[in-house]
Amino acid sequence: MTDSLKNLKLVNKNAFQHDLIEWFSNEQRDLPWRKDKNPYKVWVSEIMLQQTRVDTVIPYFNRFIEQFPTINDLADAEEEKILKAWEGLGYYSRVRNLQSAVKEVKEKYGGKVPDTKEEISTLKGVGPYTAGAILSIAYGVPEPAVDGNVMRVISRILSIWEDIAKPSTRKTFETAIYELISHENPSYFNQALMELGALICTPTSPSCLLCPVREHCHAFHEGVENELPVKTKAKKQRQVQLAAVVIRESEKTVIHKRASSGLLANMWEFPTVEVTSPFMFDKSYVEALMMEELGIEVKLGQAVGKIEHVFSHLKWDIQVFDGVLKAPIKEDENLKMVSPEEIVEYPFPVPHQKIMKQFYNEE
DNA sequence: TACTCGTGGTT
DNA sequence: TAACCAAGAGT
Known part of the structure; x- marks a missing residue:
């Protein structure tokens, strides 16, 4: 060296x-x-x-x-x-x-x-x-x-x-x-x-x-300026399949605050769960995950669209659903019902801004 | 050390 | 389109 x-x-x-x-x-x-x-x-x-x-x-x-x-x-x-x-x-x-x-x-x-x-x-x-x-x-x-x-x-x-x-x-x-x-x-x-x-x-x-x-x-x-610097290649992103839901309840929607550590820590998002293998985007399966992981009793409607987002080390493939509540949520620090006027005060990562724009706010 | 951690512009 | 890239740090 x-x-x-x-x-x-x-x-x-x-x-x-x-x-x-x-x-x-x-x-x-x-x-x-x-x-x-x-x-x-x-x-x-x-x-x-x-x-x-x-x-x-x-x-x-x-x-x-x-x-x-x-x-x-x-x-x-x-x-x-x-x-x-x-x-x-x-x-x-x-x-x-x-x-x-x-x-x-x-x-x-x-x-x-x-x-x-x-x-x-x-x-x-x-x-x-x-x-x-x-x-x-x-x-x-x-x-x-x-x-x-x-x-x-x-x-x-x-x-x-x-x-x-x-x-x-x-x-x-x-x-x-x-x-x-x-x-x-x-x-x-x-x-x-x-x-x-x-x-x-x-x-x-x-x-x-x-x-x-x-x-x-x-x-x-x-004459080697184009050969330098030497830099080994980064490896490819790992794929992650997610299901997100835009819940509509009298002009409001449900948002969730992410964990205080890890990816996008403390940022807000539309309720999202990771889905794996065979049951991928099966509605009743996603509904069960929403209940288990987020405590949200939701009835999924249509799959309204798909969002792809590439991070430096992983790739999100988000299937977005419409939905309504089967039971009221228990609001707390990490789970809120917000209006379109209120939602803009919360920090959202880009993939969820895309969801907001395409499936919530936008006409 | 190798992996995690975002996003948007360039090639 | 996919890969690469941009004034890195934490674990």
């Missing part, structure tokens, strides 16, 4: 830093989280940007900061509100961890985001990348912030052939960045690597002729 950094000492460090930072100074995108270096805003942006595209994040970031302008505002918010603000972004534990961490900053650090690697890394949801990003961008600390962009860019610059899909590989790149990072401007150095990965040094067909650090790039000189 040390051998994969054999080109590290061959890089003209000062020239590389200069070319990279100069390019970023001139070409960086105008993004809302780049307006100031407020550690809280930097933090929020970095959590949102995890595995999520810039264009997707922008409107969420603006709304989130407007709704929760400070650490105190977020710390004091109801979980339902923060999940609603995150609705549609995915990876919902990110925002629950963020609020948990923000509460800790409020209580243990007097509301000031920690500025050391050791302290900030103890916060929920702040891993090696996010710690380095906040420290370098908000506080000017020369720590690496190794994300997918950085691994791709540096794998090409240094011609590193380690598999970037393996968790242990990140350390190789951190070692490289510790050596290469500008101590005069660690913020721009880290952001420039990511910006370069996003705009120039893209996964397929990188624009090497436009690259400000082309002359420092070993992969370009060896």
Whole structure:
């Protein structure tokens, strides 16, 4: 693994830093989280940007900061509100961890985001990348912030052939960045690597002729920029068959809150059960499951449609039924009857938003 | 380590 | 269309 950094000492460090930072100074995108270096805003942006595209994040970031302008505002918010603000972004534990961490900053650090690697890394949801990003961008600390962009860019610059899909590989790149990072401007150095990965040094067909650090790039000189980075393939999603019911009772419908851990934790949904093998979508079977698992006595009507939704690791195939209650539900924290006006206040995952749109709200 | 955890845009 | 991809972290 040390051998994969054999080109590290061959890089003209000062020239590389200069070319990279100069390019970023001139070409960086105008993004809302780049307006100031407020550690809280930097933090929020970095959590949102995890595995999520810039264009997707922008409107969420603006709304989130407007709704929760400070650490105190977020710390004091109801979980339902923060999940609603995150609705549609995915990876919902990110925002629950963020609020948990923000509460800790409020209580243990007097509301000031920690500025050391050791302290900030103890916060929920702040891993090696996010710690380095906040420290370098908000506080000017020369720590690496190794994300997918950085691994791709540096794998090409240094011609590193380690598999970037393996968790242990990140350390190789951190070692490289510790050596290469500008101590005069660690913020721009880290952001420039990511910006370069996003705009120039893209996964397929990188624009090497436009690259400000082309002359420092070993992969370009060896003509192997399209072979790097090495990344093993992800395995296919597992299929899950679900039955959901849209219950109509005098202009209202029944919604259910999911478990507090696991997939889509604490999000709301139309009553849903997983069905397996032979009896797949048999109505009386689904009715029995609804009673056993959710305590809902429902009479299923027509199968009104089908929703398909692909997650990173599984695929939902939802058969949607119409239905009416055979007996009133016992409303509690996790089971409610709501009107069309009320339902919009609850956070729903996208597949159930699709159900709402197609089979409940829409005419 | 390998798996879990979302979503939407690209190829 | 299916696969791939995007500023990862928790377990």
